Amino acid sequence: MPTTRLSFKDMCAEFDVTPRTLRYYEYIELLQPERDGRSRFYHAREVARMKLIMRGRKFGFSLEDIRQWLDLYDTTEKNTAQMQAWIELADAQMGELTSRRDQIEEAISELQALRDQVAKGL
Structure with missing residues (x-):
């Protein structure tokens, strides 16, 4: 290798x-x-x-969250509490991303409707 x-x-x-x-x-x-x-x-x-x-x-x-993630990968002995904390952090971030996605989808729908309304008026 x-x-x-x-x-x-x-x-x-x-x-x-x-x-x-x-x-x-x-x-x-x-x-x-x-x-x-x-x-x-x-x-x-x-x-x-x-x-x-x-x-x-x-x-x-955040970079501090990433530091904790890197620390998890660096340890030879996996600490259960550390891994559980990481899972909770990942779950929270997935919730945040899902919320952002929903907001973006709503904005796209509204923009599409407005665009279609203006185009129809032409």
Whole structure:
């Protein structure tokens, strides 16, 4: 299995993030790249963590929630209380996303009706 080793630039390109974003994730210690002088290199662990960060952002989680998620993946012994807390967090986020979806669907319906009404008047 080839070893993944991405440069800073490659990591930004791979995940379509700005250098500022990647540096911020390092600053808040979500990522810990290997340093060689001024260069940074990201191995498989950091790439996997970045995938989880991006997934968490896509789901709408805060960076602190994502940190807890990453901590869960990093521990060799799975703590039942920690996993239960994560399930509750995920359930709350799913409720939030469902609510947003419902609001968007309602807005789309209203906009469609208004558009159709204006188009009919032409």
